[in-house]
Amino acid sequence: MNTPRLRRLAVAMGIVLAVAGTGSAGAASAPDPVKPRVTGPVEHTGPVPGGYASWKDLLLDQRKMVEAAGRITAALRRNGDGYAGVIAAPENRELRLYWKGKPPGYIDGLVGSLRRDVAISVLPARYSARELEREANRLIRENSGVLTSIAPSQDGSGLTASTASLGAARTAISGAAVPVTLEHGVRPELSSRWDDSPPWWAGGAWGVNGGPAICSTGFAVTYLGASKLLSAAHCASVGQTATDPTGQVIGPVTHVSLPRDLLLIGTNSGGRVFNNPINANGNAIVSTEYSNPVIGTSSSVVGLFVCTSGAFSGTNCNIRVTAVNVTINVGYLLFGMVQAEQQAHTNAAGQGDSGGPVEVVNPSNTTQVFATGSVSAIDTSTSVACTGYVTSGRICAWRMYYSPWSNVTGAFPGIAIIPG
Structure with missing residues (x-):
C-alpha cells in the first residue's frame, strides 16, 4: 500500500x-x-533502575505505588488540605507524598494503612497543589504568547515554565507569586x-x-x-x-x-x-x-x-x-x-x-x-x-x-x- x-x-x-x-x-x-x-x-x-533484579520486580512495586497514590488523591477533600503532589520513586523503593503543613488525621490514617504494602515518605512542601495551579493558570493565560508550557512541581516547590523567548519570559514571571524555573527552547x-x-x-x-x-x-x-x-x-x-x-x-x-x-x-x-x-x-x-x-x-x-x-x-x-x-x-x-x-x-x-x-x-x-x-x-x-x-x-x-x-x-x- x-x-x-x-x-x-x-x-x-x-x-x-x-x-x-x-x-x-x-x-x-x-x-x-x-x-x-x-x-x-x-x-x-x-538496565533496570534501582538495582531491581528485573523489570517485572520494578513494575510490581510501581503498580502498588500508583494504586496507593490513587487512593490518596481520591480521598482528598474539596480544599485539598495542603496536598502538593506525589512522586513514584521505584528506584528508591518508595512513594513520596508532599504536603504543605501537617497532614490532616484522615490522611495520616490512610497513609498508615497503605504502608502495609508500600513504603511511603511524607515530606514537607512550600506550596499546595491548588496554590500552584492557580498561579500557573494565571501566568500562562496572561502570557500565552511567551510561555509554551507550565507545570507544578510535585514536591510543591514552585512551577516550571518553558519558553522560546527567554528575555520576555523573565519579564513575564517577574511578578509571580511562587518560584518559577524557566526552560528555554521547549516547543510543544x-x-x-x-x-x-x-x-x-x-x-x-x-x-x-x-x-x-x-x-x-x-x-x-x-x-x-x-x-x-x-x-x-x-x-x-x-x-x-x-x-x-x-x-x-x-x-x-x-x-x-x-x-x-x-x-x-x-x-x-x-x-x-x-x-x-x-x-x-x-x-x-x-x-x-x-x-x-x-x-x-x-x-x-x-x-x-x-x-x-x-x-x-x-x-x-x-x-x-x-x-x-x-x-x-x-x-x-x-x-x-x-x-x-x-x-x-x-x-x-x-x-x-x-x-x-x-x-x-x-x-x-x-x-x-x-x-x-x-x-x-x-x-x-x-x-x-x-x-x-x-x-x-x-x-x-x-x-x-x-x-x-x-x-x-x-x-x-x-x-x-x-x-x-
Whole structure:
C-alpha cells in the first residue's frame, strides 16, 4: 500500500502536528491485514533502575505505588488540605507524598494503612497543589504568547515554565507569586496498523472522510450507552467521518474536548491494542505485530514508566513520566497534560501517533496492559530519528505529552474502558 504523506497544519499561534497529504513520506512496510489476535509481551528494555533484579520486580512495586497514590488523591477533600503532589520513586523503593503543613488525621490514617504494602515518605512542601495551579493558570493565560508550557512541581516547590523567548519570559514571571524555573527552547507541538476492521482496536491508523491516515486510534470505551474509540481532538471535528487507510468507514466523530485534546468516534470498538516487539532501545520492531488485551486503567504519577503505541511509530517503551497537570500552549491551551521522556533519548512519539494509546504493562502478565492516556503532542526541541512504519518525512521526539485517563473521565463523565 502507499503510505500517507505529510504536512504541518497551522493553527492560530502554533503548529498542530498531524500527518496529511502534501509530500511523499516514502513507502511504509504495512502489516498483514489479518488482525493479529495472538499476543506477545510488551517489555521495557535496558538496565533496570534501582538495582531491581528485573523489570517485572520494578513494575510490581510501581503498580502498588500508583494504586496507593490513587487512593490518596481520591480521598482528598474539596480544599485539598495542603496536598502538593506525589512522586513514584521505584528506584528508591518508595512513594513520596508532599504536603504543605501537617497532614490532616484522615490522611495520616490512610497513609498508615497503605504502608502495609508500600513504603511511603511524607515530606514537607512550600506550596499546595491548588496554590500552584492557580498561579500557573494565571501566568500562562496572561502570557500565552511567551510561555509554551507550565507545570507544578510535585514536591510543591514552585512551577516550571518553558519558553522560546527567554528575555520576555523573565519579564513575564517577574511578578509571580511562587518560584518559577524557566526552560528555554521547549516547543510543544501536537503530534497504523494500517488495515484494521471491526471491532476497531487502539493503535490503528485513521484519517478523515476517506483521506490519508493522519492520526492513531485510542482505547475502546463506552459512553452514554454506546461503543466508542478515543483519539485526539486536533485530528478531526464533530460530524466528520473517521476512515482507515483503505477508505473503510470507522464511524462519525461524536464528541470533542479541545482543552483536553480528546475526541470520541462512534463505532464498534474492541478492548485490544496493536503492539510490536521492541529492540534494545525500547523502540518498535515492525516486522512482527501482535495485539494485547486491555485489563483496566492506570492513573499517571511522576516516576511512572509507560509505553506508547501509535500507528506510525509502533510500540515505544522506557518512557518515564516527568511532570503531571501540565498546561501547554500550542496556539491554544491544553490542560491537565502529562509530560514523559524516553530514557535513552530515542523516539517516544511522533507525527501520526496523535490519539494513540499510552499504556502501562501489567507486571504479572506482560501480554496485558492498562489504559493510561492518549498521545497528544511532542517537544520538537528534542527531535530524534523516527521509528516504526514511517520513518521519513515526519518529526519524532524523545519528550512527549499525553492526555491522561483523568482527563478522559473529566471530559466525558461516566465513560468506561472496554476490556479485552
